[in-house]
Amino acid sequence: MTNECAFSIGTTRFDEDYTPSTTSRGTTNFANLARGEDRRQNLRNAVTMMNTRVNELLHWDNPGGDRYQLELDIVSVDLHLTSVGDDATFPVIEVLDVDILDTTTGARTEGIVGNNFSSYIRDYDFSVRLPGHKATGIPSDFGDLHGQVFQRFLESDEYRERFPQLPVICISVSTSRTYTRLTNHHPILGVEYVADALSLTDEYFGKMGLTVRYFMPPGSVAPLAFYHRGDLLNDYSFVALAGTVATMETFQKIYRPEIYNANTAASEVYRPSLDYGNYSLPQVTYDRVERTQLATTQGKFTEVSLMEPYGDVLERWATKQSA
Numbered sequence: 001m002t003n004e005c006a007f008s009i010g011t012t013r014f015d016e017d018y019t020p021s022t023t024s025r026g027t028t029n030f031a032n033l034a035r036g037e038d039r040r041q042n043l044r045n046a047v048t049m050m051n052t053r054v055n056e057l058l059h060w061d062n063p064g065g066d067r068y069q070l071e072l073d074i075v076s077v078d079l080h081l082t083s084v085g086d087d088a089t090f091p092v093i094e095v096l097d098v099d100i101l102d103t104t105t106g107a108r109t110e111g112i113v114g115n116n117f118s119s120y121i122r123d124y125d126f127s128v129r130l131p132g133h134k135a136t137g138i139p140s141d142f143g144d145l146h147g148q149v150f151q152r153f154l155e156s157d158e159y160r161e162r163f164p165q166l167p168v169i170c171i172s173v174s175t176s177r178t179y180t181r182l183t184n185h186h187p188i189l190g191v192e193y194v195a196d197a198l199s200l201t202d203e204y205f206g207k208m209g210l211t212v213r214y215f216m217p218p219g220s221v222a223p224l225a226f227y228h229r230g231d232l233l234n235d236y237s238f239v240a241l242a243g244t245v246a247t248m249e250t251f252q253k254i255y256r257p258e259i260y261n262a263n264t265a266a267s268e269v270y271r272p273s274l275d276y277g278n279y280s281l282p283q284v285t286y287d288r289v290e291r292t293q294l295a296t297t298q299g300k301f302t303e304v305s306l307m308e309p310y311g312d313v314l315e316r317w318a319t320k321q322s323a
Helices: 027-031 041-055 120-129 144-155 159-163 200-206 238-255 289-323
Strands: 006-016 068-080 088-104 109-112 115-119 171-172 179-186 190-195 211-216 224-229
Touching: 006 159, 027 041, 041 068, 041 179, 041 238, 068 238, 088 120, 088 144, 088 224, 088 238, 088 289, 109 238, 115 120, 115 171, 120 144, 120 289, 144 159, 144 200, 144 289, 171 238, 179 211, 200 211, 200 224
Parallel strands: none
Antiparallel strands: 006 068, 068 088, 088 109, 088 115, 171 224, 179 190, 190 211, 211 224
């Protein structure tokens, strides 16, 4: 029973030469950037924004503001349904892994995996399953299978051999919640906020075994949501946390400029809104309409290619492993 499914991991360097693989989810932020005639400049601008930001955060002993460079790899995780057949393989997860290079000393800090977390099963849950329950409300087991598969991945030999630390997934705060500033302050993560209630996304990530905290880093204009296990403030180095903030804040500025590239910073009591008009557009092309459409397409692909033929096998394996 425990050998019904297995994981494998592949990596692709994310830089100005990046080209999405044929199995990469089209909705991933990095795949969206790598399209069109200006794709190389698009990618170069995004990476430059990340490197500028990491040097702003790691400003000590860094008079030129150029001491650190990020090295990014896209981590693609395939699920092999070994009990079904050798060719029964499905791409379940893609995330970014971050290393931080100190160009002064040559030292390389292994950063935190988890940025730009993307999942076909999550597409299925939110784009296919959830709309199908509009009349009856959110099902009680919503996100259970996805959470179990994610936790099985973290417990797998493949994850443990490749990554020395647990992931941190950093995304936008919810536009359906209000956030209040606290007095707690971290040198890299910045000032902490607390939400008036958990959002559906918070609850969904909770089923992945992750807790959420909200911080607005120094120089930022809005808090970010950090999903993690363990002690977010003490389990990771300042350099590693700076790599996560620089990477994910850049993608949020590109994807949600109304919130993260706003011209005024979040107030003490803050309600994010995509209707906010006082913001600036970064010099990076991003197709948000296509991203939304692809999420639905890929959710239906998951339904047909994974959930309908193999859902029982997947659920039996994930539930057995967690028992």
